Amino acid sequence: MLSHIPDCIELVDYIDDGEQARHYLFRLLNLAHSKNKNHPHHWQQVQPGQFFMLNVPSIGEAPFTFTEPPNERGEFKAFIRQMGQVTSTLFSMQRGAILGARGPFGRGWPLDKIVNHNTLIIAGGCGLAPLVTLIDKLTNNSPDKPTDKLANKAKNKQQLILVYGARNKAAQMLTPERARWQKQIKIFNTLDATDEYTSTNANTRANTSDNTRANNSNELRATTVQGSPLMILPTALSTFTRPPTTALLCGPELMMSSAATYLTEHGMTSDAIFLALERRMHCALGLCGHCYIKHQYVCKSGPTFSWQALQQLKAD
């Protein structure tokens, strides 16, 4: 499986969501050898937090997280922001186009430390994407619902709180997902921009811990405040009935390290905090060297790392 050669996928559909960002639905075209139930195809063993390399043949490859892992028909989803060459070319492509995908790659989130554990999730901007399949799983929203024993087991026992930061309203992403989750879990949205905030959310500004203020029933459990995710952490932590034993972080590195520092100063151990890192990637095989962090490669040892492991790496 250690290969540069992608499998063919079809661009089935896409929906716009947020600033120059889209939900893409892809379909693997050749899943013939996956029919054997005893030998599940590697595409059917995707763990939350893992990623794939999307190949846009005329331009090249780039890594993206699954927001929905491949189902038995080979369909899977990704949430993609238009950034540079690969993504811009993708955005210009029509439904039905043939592209490539390689994967799954990397180490996903540590499920054994999440399922049945009170978990605080902090995401910034597009950083929410690698958490989608996980939150879906934990809130029993995953497409493989009927057989998802994991979710059923987790559902009643654990408390899940999401802090989601974005620059402004327009930069908030994954709207359908958040709308779905907020019926089941508490979500704190934070917006950096003052003007955006005051014009759209003035009525919820005053009380950051009030989760019933929102005027729309869909936002029953979501609170929107102005500021950074860091500012809402005391409130988020005090909302837990029992303190969280696991924290998952994904977003700008500075935001993650400030949050991790805050959490360790407030009772969490560094091996209970996990971060998903982003690095430039060209192979996802641990060979091209681009994604290095000290002596490790994020594409293989990551993208998720415990805060403890990262601190250790930085000290080495």
Added chain:
Amino acid sequence: MKIYLLDDLQHLQAHLAQDYQFHQVVTNNNGQYHWQQLASDETQPLVHDKPQSSAKGFFFAEQESLLVFNGEYFQETLPTPKPFVLFGVQSCDLTAIHYQDKFFKDDRYYQARRQQCLLVGLDCINPCEHGFCPTVNAGPGVREEHADIVLHPLGHKWLVIEQTSKAAEALQALALIETHWHYLTQRDLTLHQCEQKFPDDKYITDGIKKLNSGTITDEFWQTLAIQCRGCSGCTTLCPTCSCYGTRAIKQDNNAFSQQRFWDSCLYEGFQREASFNNPSAEAGTRVERFWQHKFADEFFTEFSRHSCVGCGRCEQTCPGVIGVHSVMKRITKEGGQENGPEVTHA
């Protein structure tokens, strides 16, 4: 293992050149040494000087196609080289090949070339300029697992050491006559004498220690990096540098090929992301990365050795004088001075 005594090296060269594509180091008009393919009737005397470029490009190509997309599917474009021989590879470069064999063990392109190659190693009996192979356990004598055949000069004759079954097959038709084992003792002695002739380079051992002590400051790397022009000379010539980039190339008939090419961790944009976030935006961070990759103990754990094989090419090529000797001297003198006295041996 079998050992033979050979009077005429040309005999062996011509024989191998018949069965293999034959590559050897030759001197060009400017007096520089480089690898060149030779026909069986144009073999040349073996030069003992280190070629400007190592042999890494024979296996990890400077630029190569990985796949082709024809509009419908992706097809792997594995190289299909004919069997070839690299005749007279020095121990430092062989050690580097051995290192890369491990690093690229699952890389089908590298392995497709590597498996077609017969490695004929050459013992060095005199130190080369800038070389410090003994200090990093990479020479001057060819290590046992690093070559199929080893050549050791014995005055006007040659000791030929057959180390692998691949070598036995290649040499079979020559019907060489086995010789006494005592020649191996003589070889050990000569190599030992050669080792004694290398200049004192305690600053390298001390530098490696200091680099791994975690006391070198960011400021030190930044000061050092002022001299780095990001020219990629060191990463190109270093036999164990292996980073690559990828790009798509348009072909005729609407097909695209995906290529990989040698990249350099010293380029400013090496880690720059689409968002312009760049974890190694500072030149100091990048220069530190290069030297950590060569000497950090963490890599030693994985590969059972440091990745530097002591060839000295970085010193030779660097226009900013931050090659291995200059850097290690400065590390022992200045690196992390704030945190304590200079490292000294007990």
